[in-house]
Amino acid sequence: MHPEVQNTKEGKCPKCGMNLVEQDTKIYQAMRQKTNPAHILEKTAQKNRGVLYTCPMDPDVVLDSPGNCPKCGMELVPMDLPEQEEHTGHKGAEQDFRKRFLVTLPFVIMTMFLSPSIQNWIVFSINFPRAEWLVFALGTFIFFFGGIPFFRAAKGELSHQNPGMMTLVAFAISVAYLFSLATTFLFSGESLYWEMATLISVFLLGHFLEVRAVRGATGALAELAKMTPPMAHLVHNGGIKDIKTNDLRINNQVLIRPGEKIPIDGIVIDGESAVEESMITGESRPISKHKGDQVVGGSLNQDGSLIIEVSKIGADTAIAQIMRLIRDAQSSKPNVQYLADRAAAILFYVALTAGIVSFVVWVFILPHGIIFAATVAVAVIVVACPHALGLAIPTVTTITSTLGAKNGILIKDMKGLEIARKLSYVVFDKTGTLTKGEFGVTDIILAHNSKLQTQDLLELAAAVEINSQHSIAQGIVNETKKRGLKMPAVREFKSFPGKGARGRVNSGEVCVGNRTLMEELGISNLKFPISDEEFEGKTPVYVVIDKHFAGAIFLADIIREESKEAIQRLHEMGIKVAMLTGDIHDVANEVGKQLDIDTVFAQVLPEDKVNKIKQLQTQGNIVAMVGDGVNDAPSLTQSHVGIAIGAGTDVAVESASIVLMRNDPMDVVKAIALSRKTNNKMVQNLAWATGYNVFAIPIAAGVLYPALGILLEPQWAALLMSASSIIVVLNALLLRRAKLTV
Ligand code: ADP
Ligand code: MG
Numbered sequence: 001m002h003p004e005v006q007n008t009k010e011g012k013c014p015k016c017g018m019n020l021v022e023q024d025t026k027i028y029q030a031m032r033q034k035t036n037p038a039h040i041l042e043k044t045a046q047k048n049r050g051v052l053y054t055c056p057m058d059p060d061v062v063l064d065s066p067g068n069c070p071k072c073g074m075e076l077v078p079m080d081l082p083e084q085e086e087h088t089g090h091k092g093a094e095q096d097f098r099k100r101f102l103v104t105l106p107f108v109i110m111t112m113f114l115s116p117s118i119q120n121w122i123v124f125s126i127n128f129p130r131a132e133w134l135v136f137a138l139g140t141f142i143f144f145f146g147g148i149p150f151f152r153a154a155k156g157e158l159s160h161q162n163p164g165m166m167t168l169v170a171f172a173i174s175v176a177y178l179f180s181l182a183t184t185f186l187f188s189g190e191s192l193y194w195e196m197a198t199l200i201s202v203f204l205l206g207h208f209l210e211v212r213a214v215r216g217a218t219g220a221l222a223e224l225a226k227m228t229p230p231m232a233h234l235v236h237n238g239g240i241k242d243i244k245t246n247d248l249r250i251n252n253q254v255l256i257r258p259g260e261k262i263p264i265d266g267i268v269i270d271g272e273s274a275v276e277e278s279m280i281t282g283e284s285r286p287i288s289k290h291k292g293d294q295v296v297g298g299s300l301n302q303d304g305s306l307i308i309e310v311s312k313i314g315a316d317t318a319i320a321q322i323m324r325l326i327r328d329a330q331s332s333k334p335n336v337q338y339l340a341d342r343a344a345a346i347l348f349y350v351a352l353t354a355g356i357v358s359f360v361v362w363v364f365i366l367p368h369g370i371i372f373a374a375t376v377a378v379a380v381i382v383v384a385c386p387h388a389l390g391l392a393i394p395t396v397t398t399i400t401s402t403l404g405a406k407n408g409i410l411i412k413d414m415k416g417l418e419i420a421r422k423l424s425y426v427v428f429d430k431t432g433t434l435t436k437g438e439f440g441v442t443d444i445i446l447a448h449n450s451k452l453q454t455q456d457l458l459e460l461a462a463a464v465e466i467n468s469q470h471s472i473a474q475g476i477v478n479e480t481k482k483r484g485l486k487m488p489a490v491r492e493f494k495s496f497p498g499k500g501a502r503g504r505v506n507s508g509e510v511c512v513g514n515r516t517l518m519e520e521l522g523i524s525n526l527k528f529p530i531s532d533e534e535f536e537g538k539t540p541v542y543v544v545i546d547k548h549f550a551g552a553i554f555l556a557d558i559i560r561e562e563s564k565e566a567i568q569r570l571h572e573m574g575i576k577v578a579m580l581t582g583d584i585h586d587v588a589n590e591v592g593k594q595l596d597i598d599t600v601f602a603q604v605l606p607e608d609k610v611n612k613i614k615q616l617q618t619q620g621n622i623v624a625m626v627g628d629g630v631n632d633a634p635s636l637t638q639s640h641v642g643i644a645i646g647a648g649t650d651v652a653v654e655s656a657s658i659v660l661m662r663n664d665p666m667d668v669v670k671a672i673a674l675s676r677k678t679n680n681k682m683v684q685n686l687a688w689a690t691g692y693n694v695f696a697i698p699i700a701a702g703v704l705y706p707a708l709g710i711l712l713e714p715q716w717a718a719l720l721m722s723a724s725s726i727i728v729v730l731n732a733l734l735l736r737r738a739k740l741t742v
Contacts, residue, residue: 053078056093056211057387060333060394071341071390073156073166074149094215096149097208101201104146108197111138115194132191136184139193143177146200149207164348165387171352172378172714173200179374190371192378198715199382206722210387213729214395227298228319232263235307245297252310256301264297265317266308273304325410325659334418336682337393343690344386351384351697358701366706375714379700383717384693388724392685395732400678407740408661409671416641416657420675422622423575423641426668427613429627430581430591431471433645434563434665439475439555442538445528446551457551459485460510461543464503467493472541473501475555476512497631498582498606500541511544514584516603518542523549537590539583559594566665567595573672578616580609580625580635610634626668643668670740681735685728692724 053076055061055069066076077093112118113126114135150173153166176196183191232245235253245263248254253269256262262275274286277299286302289295295308296318314320355377362373401411411417431437444454452460462480465473466487480487490503490510499520500513511521518526523544538554567577578599581588588602601612613635616623625632625639628646636642636655644656646663653659660667700717704710712720 057207057214058390058394059214059398060337068153068156068159070160070162071157072164072387073153073158073160073162075152075156091215094208094211097204097211100146100149101204101208104142104197104201104204107138107142108194108201111135111142111194111197114138116190118194132184135191135193136180139177139180139191139197142197142200143173146197146204147173150203162345164344164390165385168348168351168381168385169203172381173203175374176378176714179371192371192374195375195378195714199378199718202715202718202722206718206725210391210722210725210729213726213733214391227261228317229261229263233257248310248313250310250313254308254310256306256308258301258303258305260301262295262297262299262301262306262308264310265312266295266310268293268295268306269309270307271305273306274302275306276300276302322405322410325405325412332412332414334393334397334414334682336418336686337397340389340393340686340689344389347384347386347389347693351381351386354384354697354701355381362702376700376702376711379712379714379717380697382714383696383700383712383721385721386689387721388689388692388728389686391725392689392728393682395729396678396681396685396735399732399735400674403736403738403740404671404674407667407670407674409667409674409740410659410661411657412653412659413657417671417675417678419622420624420641420658420672421679423624423672425576425578425616425621425623426570427578427580427616427623427625427635427639428563428597428665429625429632430579430583430588431557432628432663433626434579434591434595435557435559437471437557439472439539439557441475441479441553442556443535443554444551445554447549448527450550452545452550454551455483455485457543458483458553459487460505460508460545460550461512461541461553463487463490463505464493464501464510464512466490467503468495468501471557472539472555476541476553498604508546512541514540514542514582516605518544518549521547523547525549526552528552537587539587559591560663560665562664562666563595566669567597569666569669570672571596573669575672576621578612580604580612580627582606606631607634610638613638624668626665643671673740677735677738677740681732685731688728688731689724692720696720 053063053066055072055074056077057074058069058071061069061071061076063076066078068074069076074093114131119126147170150166150169154163154170157163157167173196176192176199180191180193180196228245230245231242232248233255234241234243234248235255240255248264254263254266256273258273268289268291270291272288272290274288275295276286277296289306294311295306298319312318315324358380359373359377362368362376363370397414400417401414404411404417428434441458444458446452446454446457450457458476458480462477462485465476467490477487488505490505493501493503495501496513496517499517500511502509502511504510511517515526518524521544523542526542526549535554538556540552540554542552543550570577576598577595578601579588579592579595579597580601582604583602585600585602588600591597592600599616601609604612609632613623613625617638617640622641623639624641624643625635626643626645627636628644632644633655636644641658642656643658643660644653645660645665645667658671660671696712696717698704699710700712702711
């Protein structure tokens with residue numbers, strides 16, 4: 001009941017006292033081994049093109065080699081093939097079912113007309129000698145030709161020791177056929193040929209529709225693959241040559257004309273244009289690109305021409321990475337799926353037992369003859385087929401991951417998304433997340449007895465900071481460049497994360513950093529000639545030269561416009577917001593006040609950030625951490641839901657379960673909305689998939705027969721079973737059109 005509770009030992013859930021269940025069933029352990037990312041990457045490297053295989057009916061099954069589906073036994077098909085490759089892929093399986101349905105249909109109709117009971121029913125009769133032989137021949141053909149896909153899949157299921165729907169189908173039609181054979185050859189009596197024939201017909205039709213629906217649900221990935229144009233204009237010996245995008249190599253130069261799609265990732269080396277990157281980042285505003293800017297394959301060039309130098313090819317491109325993430329997400333299961341699959345496995349035995357029990361009852365306890373009893377048994381087994389249950393969750397998760405990707409939200413781990421709907425606290429990193437992380441220098445103040453000029457102070461600080469990754473360092477370096485100053489060379493650079501940096505410039509030692517660093521250096525006299533109040537809300541960087549305090553550079557950051565709205569929305573959703581920063585209390589409180597943040601954690605050292613998350617968790621909160629993924633990695637991992645923000649095209653953020661492409665806190669709100677919508681769909685689907693059994697199994701077993709004469713015949717049972725699967729898939733498909741605005 002509480003998927004966030006995960007324990008390495010058996011026992012009871014600390015929240016509700018239910019027995020904890022084992023997370024990996026045998027199938028998933030096998031699949032995990034095969035879908036282990038390291039294993040896949042290695043294989044991908046080997047094969048270069050790394051084709052993965054999926055089941056046409058169970059989209060959550062993703063393996064790296066062909067074979068049978070461990071869940072339903074069907075033959076696996078290659079993933080993400082373009083539509084034109086008809087005879088493999090999902091389309092191949094779909095067409096196979098259709099072909100078998102159409103070929104057997106006329107014979108099924110003939111069998112029906114030749115059946116004495118149907119002739120009786122519509123008061124019509126054709127009778128010729130040896131008619132039963134014709135019926136036998138027709139039945140046999142239908143049984144073998146129409147039944148093959150089910151027998152094959154049943155064999156696959158049994159070989160994985162995971163009997164399920166296909167085994168039941170194969171069993172049901174075999175029972176009907178063998179019984180009919182017996183009436184033809186062993187004893188006289190009415191056969192079940194026409195019942196068997198219609199059953200197979202409905203199964204074929206149902207599976208055709210089902211595979212088709214699943215293809216619709218998983219097709220989005222193939223659509224992503226189609227986003228990059230197949231051909232590119234290579235700049236070659238001063239001329240232009242059109243070559244396949246796949247043949248491009250690193251450092252090739254490629255021309256992109258106005259209105260064309262950019263074929264591959266690269267750096268602009270000539271030209272200027274606006275580029276719309278919404279397919280990759282979800283950002284719909286076109287972004288202007290100049291020399292030196294990065295462009296990504298699949299984005300749309302607008303008004304100008306660009307020449308780019310290819311910087312990434314093959315599996316390294318942003319699109320390829322995104323596709324890989326979506327595939328991974330497809331095979332990462334939310335916890336409810338383990339539950340659904342377990343229920344489906346149990347339902348198999350329920351179906352079998354119910355079938356046998358009803359047979360026994362109708363033969364011995366309420367004697368209605370063997371034919372009646374066999375028909376009832378077949379109907380029970382058929383109607384209880386648990387396939388809808390197996391489809392209920394994976395169809396939703398595949399659509400969720402593509403819907404997310406379209407909105408710039410990449411889901412790496414479905415378990416993270418699953419918990420996101422229950423969040424009670426969202427913790428934001430301040431710098432670069434709630435604020436722009438673009439620090440500007442506002443003031444430079446010299447110490448009382450300083451012999452330096454402000455320019456010298458800036459130059460010396462910048463000389464050290466040029467080696468640092470911090471956004472404060474960038475602000476100082478930018479200011480120096482803006483003023484046209486030069487930065488002396490630095491040696492022995494050392495960075496103190498969350499504190500500052502140090503280096504040797506012109507034979508003097510220069511330290512830059514915050515108060516904590518100064519205290520560690522034993523420098524306490526951090527007084528300025530002007531009163532401190534002037535600098536409220538600004539971040540000071542103290543500069544120390546040869547152990548003497550020389551002055552300070554003050555910087556200010558800008559709060560993102562979207563932050564305020566995002567926090568307001570989170571509050572409306574009943575979620576509290578915290579801010580986590582290494583910056584001083586003064587600045588943090590100012591930002592906290594402006595944004596109406598519930599809890600502010602300031603002056604937290606990088607290694608302590610994770611403790612703040614733990615602190616909120618021990619108070620019983622379900623916590624999401626939103627950070628840039630580089631220095632926030634431990635906190636992202638510690639939180640229930642790690643959300644990496646502003647990934648741009650560098651989507652492979654390891655420690656997060658959700659990756660936001662843009663740097664927009666509103667996307668956090670969208671991700672939570674997506675989580676809630678996904679959960680609603682899953683619940684609906686589970687209700688559909690299990691609910692109908694509650695009515696259908698007893699009716700098929702004949703509980704209404706003695707009183708009302710109502711019975712569910714096998715072919716109707718088959719129709720109902722397929723219908724429930726199809727309803728589940730169609731219901732999941734509705735999620736495609738969902739809007740993530742809240
Ligand atoms: P945040 O949580 O805002 O990302 P950090 O933990 O990275 O902050 O840094 C905390 C504080 O340490 C900064 O506000 C700054 O005062 C100081 N600091 C860190 N790195 C540097 C640097 N390279 N130069 C100057 N100050 C720094
Ligand atoms: Mg940071």
